[in-house]
Amino acid sequence: MTPPPPETVSRARCRNHADREAVARCPECGHTFCRECIVEHEGRMICKECLEKLLAQKPDRRGRMYLRRAALWGLSLISFLLTWSFFLLLGRLMILLQDLRRGLAG
Ligand SMILES: [Zn+2]
Ligand SMILES: [Zn+2]
Incomplete structure (x- = not known):
């Protein structure tokens, strides 16, 4: 009885299907994995298991939308504050100019 050849001799097989030849290696x-177990994701071949893990790691769209909305609110608040301080400064400048003009007039 001869033992089956070691893995180095045999061709790569699918991790899930021992009888199928592997077509790609998951990075x-x-x-x-065989053709059935590997899928293309963002331009690269990845196994379904890892794809599920990857998708689980990513924040869902609702979370992203919330973040985006929060950033938008922050931006509008900052622009509002900037505009407000600009007009405050402008008002002070006008008063200053009036004072200056009054001072010049007499
Ligand atoms: Zn397979
Ligand atoms: Zn994988």
Whole structure:
């Protein structure tokens, strides 16, 4: 009885299907997978398991929208404050100019 050849001799097989030949290696987990178990995601081949993990890690759209809205609110608040301080300064400048003019007039 001869033992089965070691893995180095046999061709790469799918991690999930021992009888299928692997077509790609997942860059995330390093395992080889068959055509059925690997999918394309953002231009690279990745196994379904890792894709699910990746998608789970990403914040969902609602969270992103909330963040975006918060940033928008922050920006509008800052611009409001800037405008307000600008007009405050302008008003002071007008008063200053009036005082100056009055001073010059007499
Ligand atoms: Zn993977
Ligand atoms: Zn497979």
